[in-house]
Amino acid sequence: MSRVYNFSAGPATLPVDVLEQAKAEMLDWQGTGMSVMEMSHRGKAFVSIAEDATARLRRLLNVPDNYSVLFLQGGAAGQFAGVPLNLMGSNPKADYIVTGNWGKKAIKEAAKYGQPNKAASSEDTTFTTIPGRNSWQLTDDAAFVHYTPNETIQGVEFQDTPDVGGVPLVADMSSNFLSRPVDVSKYGVIYAGAQKNAGPAGITMVIVRNDLMGKPQSGCPMILDYQQQADADSMLNTPACYAWYMCGLTFAWLENQGGLDAIEAINKRKAAKLYDFIDASDFYSNPVETSVRSRMNVPFLLADDNLNADFLAQAEAADLTTLKGHRSVGGMRASIYNAMPESGVDALIDFMQTFEKKNG
Amino acid sequence: MSRVYNFSAGPATLPVDVLEQAKAEMLDWQGTGMSVMEMSHRGKAFVSIAEDATARLRRLLNVPDNYSVLFLQGGAAGQFAGVPLNLMGSNPKADYIVTGNWGKKAIKEAAKYGQPNKAASSEDTTFTTIPGRNSWQLTDDAAFVHYTPNETIQGVEFQDTPDVGGVPLVADMSSNFLSRPVDVSKYGVIYAGAQKNAGPAGITMVIVRNDLMGKPQSGCPMILDYQQQADADSMLNTPACYAWYMCGLTFAWLENQGGLDAIEAINKRKAAKLYDFIDASDFYSNPVETSVRSRMNVPFLLADDNLNADFLAQAEAADLTTLKGHRSVGGMRASIYNAMPESGVDALIDFMQTFEKKNG
Structure with missing residues (x-):
């Protein structure tokens, strides 16, 4: 076996140690006589895997107690709908800061559920810059402000969390999640597809401040309903068990790196x-x-x-x-x-x- | 390593040969120097894996050419919303046959998007029977008729495909998918979470007749939009790559069984x-x-x-x-x-x- 250096933007290279452990445990996880893929998600073994992964993520990001951590299916693209479906229940207004392809897709999807306002965009520079905070045309009474801390395609990254006052800040953090410390308390919602820094494709983390849940639009599919998923420990329906397990291994690796x-x-x-x-x-x-x-x-x-x-x-x-x-x-x-x-x-x-x- | 006999209802036991192959290929898929989990979903290697799995599923079920085969995230529960979001675009009426817990959940979710009619139910026998076809109170102009061929919790299974005339028949086939031959041409939509007979949790197959796509409700999240996903070969966004690969291995095993x-x-x-x-x-x-x-x-x-x-x-x-x-x-x-x-x-x-x- 020879391994390559794989510069894929995602799905992306995983730590060799993580893959070695997954390989070793493939047919028999810790003496249970079964693969993690074969376990009932309601059983003790898998529940312990899910809880361990969740606890590690909370530790890594120092997630405050008044936030829920969800592991959902559907990718960050699913959250392009999930965020407005959950946060525009009573207010259809939101501000979007567009600094690349993913921000463009996010605001387009949000327009299905409300009136997102493009408060700033760097499209005039073909997304090689980030508009200065003082140029943003924010709405007075927006339900949230959405931005993309790192744009995977253009390679532009916010170096600090923008200040948007008391309005909930929502971040599609898919491509720089867990690459640097983040003050979660400055956010209303952070979401991230796993397939860059957190694990394989097929699972998406959503970190949401508890007071923002429980008021979704009536058309919110139950799988995207934050409150329902939080109440069910992200097991309202069968979760992406193996991807969750792989995230847990990746979090453990990250803790071992310091x-x-x-x-x-x-x-x-x-x-x-x-x-x-x-x-x-x-x-x-x-x-x-x-x-x-x-x-x-x-x-x-x-x-x-x-x-x-x-x-x-x-x-x-x-x-x-x-x-x-x-x-x-x-x-x-x-x-x-x-x-x-x-x-x-x-x-x-x-x-x-x-x-x-x-x-x- | 000792393996157990695992009678889990899902996620469920997988063929040992499939797990052995996944284990052997974990760090290096066929000389690529990377795990399937690390591959760009747009790259040649993963596209070949996805196409091979899709072709095998088409062969196993003899899927007619006028049907699309999708591999989506969100589980069958996601399709409880996906079906009405895609099929109730111009007609909010649909008939639901309720023969267990999953049928109950499906009709409840559909009520978010239209007026589903409970056309038959066996709840009066605590779901130990299936109401005879001649007792079904079908709507004249329903967009579709939905049923659950096998109810995982109650253990009741339709032994034949019910005749609903020209109305598209929709089946949540999660728990008996690929366990017996099915005449796909009798269906409008068949959907199934993988985690019983087809692979690990985290991926859901949707087999949809092409004329039923392309007319979704305006609030349909793009990840659940059948036409958009079909046009993108189920890669509108990053799919659940590893689960898709595992399904392909399982399909190959099934072909080897005959x-x-x-x-x-x-x-x-x-x-x-x-x-x-x-x-x-x-x-x-x-x-x-x-x-x-x-x-x-x-x-x-x-x-x-x-x-x-x-x-x-x-x-x-x-x-x-x-x-x-x-x-x-x-x-x-x-x-x-x-x-x-x-x-x-x-x-x-x-x-x-x-x-x-x-x-x-």
Whole structure:
């Protein structure tokens, strides 16, 4: 078996230790004689797995007691509907800050359920910037303000939590969740698909302040109803059990790394190395404004687009995979989430140097 | 490692061969150097996995060309909303046949989106029967007729597809999906959570006749929109990749068993053995009318409820697990899906005989 360095934007590389443990436990979880996939979700064994994962996530993020932590199906795209369905029960107004493709999709879906207001957008710079807080045109009486702390496709990331006063702040944190410490108390809702930093695809975490639950729109499907799911410990119906288990293993790995402060330091170093290399080169470029560059997703362009296919083929041959950029941006993208080891970033930079020498 | 016979109603036992293959491929799927969990869902490797699984399911069920096969998140409970959201776009009327707990939940959820009519119910017999087709009070102009071919909790199963004329027939087939041949052309929509006969929890198959798509209610979340998901090959957003892969392995196993005709013969034999034993005993009983007993879920009562705890503890000690009946029915329940080997049913009967001798 040989493993590659996989720069996929998500689903993304997982810690080898986590995969090794899943492999070892596949047919027999801790002497139960069954796989985690085969367990009744109501049984003691799986309930202990779910509770352990939930407790670890609460510890990692220091989640206050007045917040519920849910593990739901449907992805962050499901929450594009879930957030307005739960939070627009009595007020159809909300503000959306659009800084990339995912924010655009979120506001489009919200328009099915209310009147979302595009309070700020950086589309005029093709999402290479983030509009300054003082330029946001917020509504006086919005039910919430929604933003995307990290845009996976464009590679732009808020470096701080924006201040929106007393209005509940809602974040689609999918692509930088658990990559740095976050003050959960500043948020109304945080949601995140697992498949970047938290586990495999097929499960989505929703961290919601309790007073925001229990007043959904009448058309809210029960699987997306926060209060009902919270009351049922996210088991209103059969949850995505195995994905939940894998998240628990990933959280345990993260705790072993030293938690979010420790992983942030590593993520900062990995990203700085790659951006510094790109900025020092005349061959590679990154279009994003320096102050809002993502630590997780690093898009970059080659000086000559005609070399893209060669770059990708030679990278693949060097076991550096899934580097093709999103079609809306072009070029390359290296996603360097928590589980991408620093050696992977070093190997990528080495390869880029060599490729530049041959073609630059 | 020792494996148990796991009679869980779902998530349920999986074929050992399937788990062994998943284990072997956990860190490196077919030389890609990555786990299936780590693959971009847009990449060649995962797309081939998804297409292979879909093709196998189409072959197993002989799905006609004018039907789409979707792999969605949210469970069958998600489809309790998904069906009316997609099929009540212009007609809020639908008929529901209620033969157990799941049918009750389905009609309750549908009431959020239209006016479902309870056209028949067997609640007056505590769901131990199925109302005869000629007693159904169907609406003249319903958008669809919904029923539950197998009720997991009560253990009642339709033995044939009911005739509802030209109205689209919709089936929550979760707990007998792939346990017997089905004429898909008689249905408008078939949906099924995977976690009984098709794979792990976290993925739901929807087989939908193409002319029924594309006219959803305006509030339909995009993740539940059949047409949008069909157009995107179920990848409108990141799908439950690993669960999809596990379903593909399970379908391949089923094809190796000889397909649905072959598995039906085995399932018939397994169920007949267990029911015959129960019927011949004065100590055990099954309350369900003989002609509608489920081949998948066999609830049974002990002559004395005070023995339930002993029965469960001794069964557990004999590596026969998860036999406790649902709280709404009491007693025991043995779920004997496709992946439960005949030797498991034999072992259960042996144990029940011994227990009866000691306590009868």
